[in-house]
Amino acid sequence: MSELFFLPHWPVQANVIPWYAVLLLVALLAGEAASRLRLPRILGWIIAGIALGPSSFNILDRAALNGLRGVLEIAVGLVLFELGQRLDVRWLRRNPWLLATSVLESSLAFAAIFAVLLFVGAAPLLAATAAAIGIATGPAVVLTLVKQLRAQGQVSERMLALTALNNAYAFLLWSLLFAWLHAEYRGGWLEVAGHPLYLIFGSLALAALLAAVTLALLTALGRRTDAQFVCLIALVVLAVSAATMLKVSVVLTLLAYGTLTRAFDRDRRFVSLDFGRTGQILVMLLFGITAASLDLSLLPAGAAAAAALIAARYAGKAIGVFALARPSGLSLRKASLLSLGLMPMSGVALILARETSDSYPELGPALVTVVLSAIVMLELLGPLLANFAIVHAGEVAEEA
């Protein structure tokens, strides 16, 4: 054989590590470019993901993306935990209109999406399952924007609170409908009743346990930021694994874990939560990988129906927010911005949509096409709208 032993085999065999690096670098550059155009950095990260992914230049092919998926769970875990932490239970108690707003905007968005999907000819149960997914505002988009802009004010705070709540509702409803699908297509009634109950109460019990353990550990560690940071990263990773192993909901567990950690923290042992640079890297990968996984090929077929879905979803959320703006202490101007801020839809929605379509491939591609097209369109539109909302609310830190 004339092959020289010291030359690499062609094509080169790479493990996943270099792909992380490539994605990070491209996302970083695209993010900085976006920021110079006065666009949100995360838009750059998303575009980088789309450009590298199988739908475009295919530098990250499906195999590479699957290899990268491991880090997603941790990133989603951190985002959901932090978002949960931003939800202040005492606020909901003191301002019940805020809780009412979240129920109303979620219900109306659900109803509106459901109606559109029925109109395009989806079976009712499937339409409802998809509409449940549409309730959720993209948690990573909202949280990352608020943090990058160092935004403070009612639009930003309520955007975070409503997002945490509508993600919880979206998941609960979806799990109920998913179980209903089970009954219709497969097993008995014990499954139908047991599955959602197990998901809900299992997730909450796990979250409460984790929160109690966390606070006990923080007491032992004292109020040192660096120690708390390491401790929390480890616990969040553990929480994601535990939720997966116990087959409860990762979304609900992590959100509730964050919220309960704050609610139980009577002595304020928590210094302040900031996953800092490590968190930033994970979130960049999250946006990049999610965007790369988007299937752009569905877009031509689904665009029109998806646009109708997006408009209906916006109308539902906006009416919900406007109707209760005054009693909840929000000016109408800020209400109009807040309803734009609830538009992003991404990560979690994609996971749920894919889980549904994977479990039930026989459900017909029409529905999947519409929903995934809507996710693709909002992946780009959502961050722009939310960014617009925060900026025009005047809630951005001057130097950000």
Place this chain on the structure above:
Amino acid sequence: MENLVFGQSAPLTMGVELELQLVNTRDCDLTRGASDLLAVVERKPHPGEIKPEITESMLEMSTSIHTRHDELLVELRQIRDVVLAAADRLNIGVAGGGAHPFQHWSERQIFENPRFKRLSDLYGYLAKQFTIFGQHVHIGCPSGDEALYLMHAMSRYVPHFIALSAASPYYQGVDTAFDSSRLNSVFAFPLSGRAPFQRRWEEFQAYFNRMQGFGIVGSVKDFYWDIRPKPEYGTIEIRVCDTPVTVERAAALAAYAQALARYLLVERPHATGEEVYDVYSYNRFQACRFGLEAEYADPHTQQKSSLREDIVATLNALTVHARELDAEEGMENIADCVNVSGNDARWMRENYAKSRSLPDLVWRQADRWRGEGR
């Protein structure tokens, strides 16, 4: 030249302005919420006034004009409760105290308003560092001349007000060793300190017109003096107090000022001259640094004593006046501060020692502002 007419006000009336801290409920750092809060408050009927201040993290509440301490206190509680009800709906914490213990001034945002923007352009980082929280007490005066007399006679007691109200031991995350670090931030401004010594309103007016002629000031508001006349209201304004941690202390400080004014106007105990200012800066520094443990140099007797002794002696001299004004309850609060519990700076240090956490301290301040906690 503007004619600076000294307005009419009933002698010995009083009014209070308090600057408040707006904090988030997550880590208790200052938060930008004044505009949102004011939008809610505007729609609620309430006594007094609730206004924006220079940054989005501050709010000012002011009372109407009062003659009695108990009525002043009732109104302060009412306004406080209106602010708190609105703040609760928006999840914003409200706290007293002269400075936020760990905020970073670079994070502050100037409230959208032409006057504040102009100040920010002129003073640069000083304007943002000015995120400090004071109590102003207005005392009504029968005439401009009497106002100037009272202003200079009152300057002997400026250290009392500093030590009794001091509530800013922590600043930018450290214990400054001062009981009131807030006043150090005021010093940086060119028009701070004491007013020039003039006895007659025409003299003051001529001085003001000269300063206006240079374009240095536009109104009396541009003087950041410790005590300044406020001709529009017909009052003098004592501006050295930190915003106390409770409204009860705020009302008591106003009552102390009112009783002191009555004592000074009725008894005329000291001859005022430029020499009251000989030891002014020294006494002021002592009070800021050591609070009630400060030394006090008496410009009239030329004796040195402790500030605590001087306040106790003054409280004795004020007894009869406080009785006439029905302000005994306020004097009890002051006497308790001097003799038993100490000022708010001491309370803050004691509470920080319990938890070693400044956010936790702010949390406790917010509880006490609400009238809860100890």
